[in-house]
Each structure stands twice: as structure tokens, then as C-alpha cells.
Amino acid sequence: MSGKIPGMNVSMLGALAEPNRMAIVELLRNGSLTVGEIANRLELSQPHASKHLKVLSDNGIVEVKPEANRRYYKLRSEPFRVIEYWATSFQKDMERRLDNLDDYVQELQNKKQ
Amino acid sequence: MSGKIPGMNVSMLGALAEPNRMAIVELLRNGSLTVGEIANRLELSQPHASKHLKVLSDNGIVEVKPEANRRYYKLRSEPFRVIEYWATSFQKDMERRLDNLDDYVQELQNKKQ
DNA sequence: ATTAAATATGCCTTTACAGTTATATTCCAT
DNA sequence: ATGGAATATAACTGTAAAGGCATATTTAAT
Numbered sequence: 001m002s003g004k005i006p007g008m009n010v011s012m013l014g015a016l017a018e019p020n021r022m023a024i025v026e027l028l029r030n031g032s033l034t035v036g037e038i039a040n041r042l043e044l045s046q047p048h049a050s051k052h053l054k055v056l057s058d059n060g061i062v063e064v065k066p067e068a069n070r071r072y073y074k075l076r077s078e079p080f081r082v083i084e085y086w087a088t089s090f091q092k093d094m095e096r097r098l099d100n101l102d103d104y105v106q107e108l109q110n111k112k113q
Numbered sequence: 114m115s116g117k118i119p120g121m122n123v124s125m126l127g128a129l130a131e132p133n134r135m136a137i138v139e140l141l142r143n144g145s146l147t148v149g150e151i152a153n154r155l156e157l158s159q160p161h162a163s164k165h166l167k168v169l170s171d172n173g174i175v176e177v178k179p180e181a182n183r184r185y186y187k188l189r190s191e192p193f194r195v196i197e198y199w200a201t202s203f204q205k206d207m208e209r210r211l212d213n214l215d216d217y218v219q220e221l222q223n224k225k226q
Numbered sequence: 227a228t229t230a231a232a233t234a235t236g237c238c239t240t241t242a243c244a245g246t247t248a249t250a251t252t253c254c255a256t
Numbered sequence: 257a258t259g260g261a262a263t264a265t266a267a268c269t270g271t272a273a274a275g276g277c278a279t280a281t282t283t284a285a286t
Contacts, residue, residue: 001143013130018274022123029206030114035233048275050234055273069232069283080203087197093142094190131244148263161245163264182253182262 001096002089007082015059020044021052025061025075032065032074114209115202120195128172133157134165138174138188145178145187 016022023042027033033041039049053073056062061079065072129135136155140146146154152162166186169175174192178185 010130010132010135013126013135017123017126017130019123020274022126029203031210036231045276046233047235047277051274054234066282071233075203075207077204077207080200080207084197084200084204087193087200090142090188090193091190091197094188094193097144133244149261158246159263160247160265164244167264179252184263 002093005082005086005089007078008086012059012061012079012082015055015061018052018055020048021056024049024052024056024073028062028073028075032072034070034072036070038073115206118195118199118202120191121199125172125174125192125195128168128174131165131168133161134169137162137165137169141175141186141188145185147183147185149183151186 016025020042024038027038027041035046035049035053038044038053039046042049044052053062057064057073059079060076062073063076065074129138133155137151140151140154148159148162148166151157151166152159155162157165166175170177170186172192173189175186176189178187
């Protein structure tokens with residue numbers, strides 16, 4: 001029943017649903033890294049890393065902090081809050097439906113007597 | 114720092130990262146539906162609906178309950194628990210890193226005196 | 227000003243997947 | 257057993273996105 005979750009969209013999930021990008025996100029768990037560091041650790045070409053970072057950035061998963069030559073990428077917290085809320089709302093809906101089923105069964109029991 | 118989250122994988126997110134499949138998942142919030150009902154409500158062809166349901170099923174997002182001719186699809190709760198846990202773990206890591214930063218700043222302050 | 231390092235971007239190829247159409251399968255009703 | 261309804265599947269086409277390569281851009285150092 002819960003309606004649309006604000007901030008939740010398909011393309012954001014799509015940004016995460018790619019192995020290299022997921023690996024980047026996992027790498028950034030521990031703090032910000034430059035493009036070069038990311039490319040090295042994941043054995044990606046530099047342009048390849050930059051492209052994936054652009055997808056993540058366009059979808060609000062990461063943010064950039066330019067520092068001279070380098071660009072430090074780090075995770076934003078908002079998308080993770082949104083996803084958590086979204087996933088929770090489904091669990092709530094499923095629980096609620098189970099509860100309603102319990103009520104219904106109870107009702108049938110009562111009628112029997 | 115949190116390691117791999119059990120049950121969390123890229124292809125599961127990929128299953129959700131498609132507009133029609135996300136629409137199916139949102140439809141199923143309110144309970145189980147047959148292929149035909151899903152196809153009608155979302156104005157999908159029957160084969161198209163079946164294919165998307167197969168992707169969702171292969172990734173554990175939905176389960177099927179055959180009933181005579183019809184096949185009722187409904188959401189499984191596990192993937193939503195996994196995703197919630199995954200998203201939460203990122204928020205925890207980010208908070209922890211902020212805390213560490215606070216400690217560090219505090220340390221610098223102390224040294225000054 | 228020139229050079230070098232770090233990163234972004236444009237072009238190209240290839241691959242993966244959405245979507246369509248036709249057909250096969252399964253189950254019930256007669 | 258036959259016919260029809262609901263669903264799955266296979267073959268095909270088109271398109272979007274991943275990946276590679278060359279090049280442009282930005283910044284610091286000399």
C-alpha cells in the first residue's frame with residue numbers, strides 16, 4: 001500500500017547493478033579515493049574508472065572533491081538511506097498483509113462457534 | 114569496513130533496476146497476482162510479463178504458487194531484508210568514519226593546549 | 227612557456243538485454 | 257479425446273550500455 005518512496009528510482013539501482021560499480025562502491029566504504037587509486041585497485045583502465053564514476057555521480061551515489069590535479073570521490077549517504085527506507089517499507093507491507101491474514105483466519109474461527 | 118553482505122549480489126539489484134520489473138514489484142506490494150493480471154494492469158504483453166517474472170523469480174525476488182491454470186506470483190521478503198541490511202551497513206560505516214574524524218579533530222585540539 | 231601527471235570525453239566495437247511474434251505446454255471443462 | 261484458456265519458451269530484432277583506444281582538459285612544477 002505504501003506509495004512511491006521519495007528519492008527512490010530505477011536508474012539509481014541501475015547505477016549500483018553493475019559489478020565494477022558495485023566494487024567501486026565497496027571500495028569507497030573506507031573513505032574517499034582518487035580515480036587513479038580506484039582504477040589501480042580494481043584493475044580498470046583509467047577511462048573505464050572515470051566512466052563508471054560518472055554514472056555513480058550522475059545518480060547521486062558519490063560526490064567529488066577536486067584537489068589540485070586529483071579528484072577525490074566518496075560515497076553520499078542519502079541514496080543508502082533511501083534504499084533502506086524503501087526496503088523497509090516492503091517488509092512492513094508484507095508483515096501487515098500477514099497480520100490481516102491472521103485477522104481473517106481468526107474471524108473465520110469466531111464464526112464457526 | 115563491513116565485509117561482504119550475505120545474500121547481496123549485483124544481479125539481484127539488476128533484477129530490480131528495470132522499470133517494468135520495478136512496476137511489477139510495486140504491484141505485488143498488495144498481494145499475489147497472476148501473470149495475466151500483471152500483464153493487464155501494466156499493459157504488457159503476456160510473454161513480456163512472463164519474462165520479467167522469470168528474471169524476478171531467478172533472483173529470488175518473487176515466488177510462484179501454481180493454482181490450476183494460473184500461476185500466482187508474490188514477493189519474497191528475504192531480498193528486502195538483505196537490501197535493508199546492506200544499505201544500513203553503509204550508513205554505519207559512514208557514521209563511524211565521521212566519528213573517527215571527530216576524534217581526530219579533538220586530538221588536534223588537545224595537542225594545541 | 228613547456229612539460230608532465232591526473233582525469234574526462236568522444237568515437238568505435240561488441241555484447242547483453244528489452245521487446246515482439248509465433249509456438250509449445252499445461253490444465254480444466256465438455 | 258477435444259478444445260480453449262493461461263502461461264512459458266524459443267527465435268528474432270533493435271537498442272542501450274560496457275569496454276577499449278585516442279585525445280582533450282586541467283593543474284602543478286620547472
